[in-house]
Amino acid sequence: MHQSTYSSAGWESWGLAFSPAIPEGMPLLFDDDLLFEDSNGVRPTTVINRWACELPANGCPSPNSWPYYVRTVREWLEFMSEHGVSLFDTRRGLKAALGAYSVYRAQGPLKHRFEASTWNQNMGILAGFYKWAKDEEYADSEPFTYRQAVWAFKGQVRRGRVNSHEGARPSPM
Template sequence: MILSYFSSQGWQSWGVEHRPVIPEGMPVLIDDDLLFEDGPAVPRPTTVINRWLRLLPASGAPAPSSWENYARAVKEWTEFLAEHGVGLFDSRDRLK
């Protein structure tokens, strides 16, 4: 899993009409194969995590350093689970 930080630099060349509203420096988690879904309407856990990370500024964590800390913690937790053959959204019994 790759932890990167959003930068809008060069957004004019992305083929979008307006500058993205994602805050500069917002952490973004990406799976090693660079995919965000396993098929149409089948998002991976990183997609859900990234949505949650984008909500942090409005949820009482306005500091970019907090975003980074949360992103690192959830990245390490997700990697730990994967090492043990457990998915982030597995059943309650599997997570025990």
């Protein structure tokens, strides 16, 4: 799998009637064979690219953040692939992969370990990706469990869901 940055330079020579609606500088993923779909349908990299192109409209307007978001989902996909779990697997498969990923990021090779803040940031990105994928009907399930929470600030009360996996990273041994 390869990650590249989109540039519209020369789009007129691509045989298209209009410039693609892809944000300039957007990081995109490509499988080694450069196919976007196969006999199983649309490939995970294609779905990730569609999500990435909507990042500016979905709370991530900074081009400086886009590569990190795409890399986060790419690394999750690569980890799951090594364990026979697909990006849109069953909830049981996704949760098992998430448990293994948590241990890997806490106790695996030093260069792959995460600090708690990095873990939380990555879980927030993955949760956003899976919410988007469910809304777009690519995914039937997600690896996260949510609990209800209540926040109060200056007399205002807000209720919402909290991802139970943020802050749930095991301590390194």
